[in-house]
Amino acid sequence: MCSGGLVGGDVLDDVASVVAERNRQDARLARLVRVAELEQAPERDGLKSMASWLRGHCRLAAEEAARLVRNGRAVEHLPALGEAHDAGLVSAEQVAVAAKAVTPQRLSAAAAAGVDLSVIDAVFTQVAVEQPHADLVQVVQRYLDDLDPDGPEPDPTEQRSLTVVRHADGSRTLSGSLDAVGGEKFEVALESFIQVDRPAGDERTRAQRLGGALVQLCDNALAAGSLPVLRTVKPHIAVRIDLDDLADHATGRNAATMGSGAVISAARARWLACDGTVSRVVFGPDGVPLNLGREQRLADRHLRRATELRDGGCVFAGCSAPTWWCDVHHLVHWIDGGETSLENSALLCERHHTKVHHGFRVERQPDDRWHTYRPDGTEITTPAPLLAPVA
Structure with a gap:
């Protein structure tokens, strides 16, 4: 029973x-x-x-x-x-x-x-x-x-795939496949890093060393500055951290936020800052000029960085496009008198940037949440989380 x-x-x-x-x-x-x-x-x-x-x-x-x-x-x-x-x-x-x-x-x-x-x-x-x-x-x-x-005869580009799954703590799990030629290039590139850096006492497994080599390959590509420019900005790792946490020597768990939204410790942010550029971004009238007024139509790198940090990606309802797919959109169009400022900016992917220029509308409410409206004025909403049935 x-x-x-x-x-x-x-x-x-x-x-x-x-x-x-x-x-x-x-x-x-x-x-x-x-x-x-x-x-x-x-x-x-x-x-x-x-x-x-x-x-x-x-x-x-x-x-x-x-x-x-x-x-x-x-x-x-x-x-x-x-x-x-x-x-x-x-x-x-x-x-x-x-x-x-x-x-x-x-x-x-x-x-x-x-x-x-x-x-x-x-x-x-x-x-x-x-x-x-x-x-x-x-x-x-x-x-x-x-x-x-x-x-x-198989097209090698159709045999290449990579899936990146992002977990709650910001870590990633990779899975994929490569054709014979692509796989050979991949292994040769990673093996060069593994063989050139074999410090005494390194007890990492082969898999761990391959993972480190992949990150090093990315580091070198980013540092070389030869990667394609994305939305007028060179690819970069962005981390947002308060000045007090950056200056403190404590570990500071969950004190910094990366561009993808992953939360890391202040200690790890300081480690990234050692060989990176530290920019002071102030969400106000002082420091970096977030409000560029009417003299400049396009957002400069300071305003774009501030918008990325605030919005985290496309703000259109139901869209999850990352920052590097997005443009900085004027909520009140520049041609209609809108200023080039953080308050008048929204991050939108290319498709939804086009949509808001053809009748759709995004609006930031006092609760700091973005709302999206159809051309007929009705709001686009995503379903609320399902509630467990009441016993």
Whole structure:
């Protein structure tokens, strides 16, 4: 007898029932996403795609948002599989596997080869409903191999990918893959740092030394000043710290904020300042001239840095574009008498900078929060966090 008072068989029946219900809800969600995509609904909220809307407004991970979009497209091309998904017999993950067979390129290849897609749909559906998940993976892969038995010469740029996951403490986890040539270049570059710096007593693992070499490679590239200029500013590491914390010798946990929003200690900020440039940014009329008045139309590096520190990225609702994708926008346009000042500035990515020049509007409220409005005056809001049900 389990703690809930159900015998084992009853619990397993409930598990199967909930899985089927989840599959049905996943199917409904995928179809709704597809309808929204076809209607270009994200444009109403100033976003380009359903994937970006799902990330910004529903707080989905990038891969999950992309999978939802792909699944919504897949059930259109594979109606039998879609019906099984609607009925709860097929999971979202199974649909995602089958979706690889109905990308635009593979649909074109199938049409050119005279493939009857309804037959493929029936086979995929039968295997998905009756066989283990691994069998569906194999069946889909065999179809892809038969569709293009020789396979084109791979484009190396399409074989290169890198995913960077940022954690709450500012650390990153990297995962990715490189083609043979790209991988060779990568290893040769890192190995040069590892071999030239082998101090006595270094007990770091190979993985730790490779990580250090990657950071050193970035250090050298940033210091050389030869990286592409981003939004009129050379790439740089920005850290915001109060003067008192910078001058103090204490560790000062959580005293400094990096450009990405990660919080670090005052000690680590002082370490970065040893071989960096320290700028005094004052959010007021003294020190760095944040208010440039009407004499200068474009924000200089001081004003841009202050705007980056305040806004942290694009302020348009639902957008998570980092500072280096953004322009400094005049809230009251310069041509209309607006001053070039921090108070009259907002950080906007290129897409949303264009949007606010075509009817959308961003506004900073007295609570220091940004609000975004559609051309019809209604506000764009992201859903509030879900609340736990009251017992």
